[in-house]
Amino acid sequence: MQNDNLWHKFNDVPTISALQILKKQGDYLLEMTYDLVYGDVENITTEKMDGSYQSYEFSHRFVLKSKIRDDYKYELLSIHYDISLYPMTIKIDKDVSTEIAKSLHGYENGIIGLNEDADENQAFDIKNMARFDIEDSVRFVYLLEKIFSTKKVENVIVSLMNLSM
DSSP states (O other): OTTSOOOOOOOSSOOOOHHHHHHHHHHHHHHHTTTSEEEEEEEOOGGGSOGGGTTSSEEEEEEEEESSOTTOEEEEEEEEEOTTOOSEEEEEEHHHHHHHHGGGSTHHHHHTOSOTTOOGGGOBOTTSEEEEEEOSHHHHHHHHHHHHTSHHHHHHHHHHHHHTO
């Protein structure tokens, strides 16, 4: 009896982490921009976070960068989560969040939603980023698709490509 396996059976379907999703999307971006622009995931240390995000165990930023010139970059979003991976909090550039907010009302607002206790005009924190609480990888991917399809992101990527030539 002392050598019997005491572990319960683990879930057969692994959760895909936001970190894995962002790294893969960064690779896709490099392919799509002819090796000029990529998305890089950077760790955020506690001392570089504002107070409201220091309680999370893990924090990362997703930065769009020029492959040729490291000094050209744009922080698109940051993610904050604990060991359980989800729920997580994502902070998005204010211009991007303003652009996607129009599509997040009604039915879609129930899927993603802005902060439950804030209306659209109050959902922006002091660093000009919008905050979204994400429950699982499906909702995270859904929001990323909205973010990546904004005109602001397209303009940033095209600018980074032009500056890299």
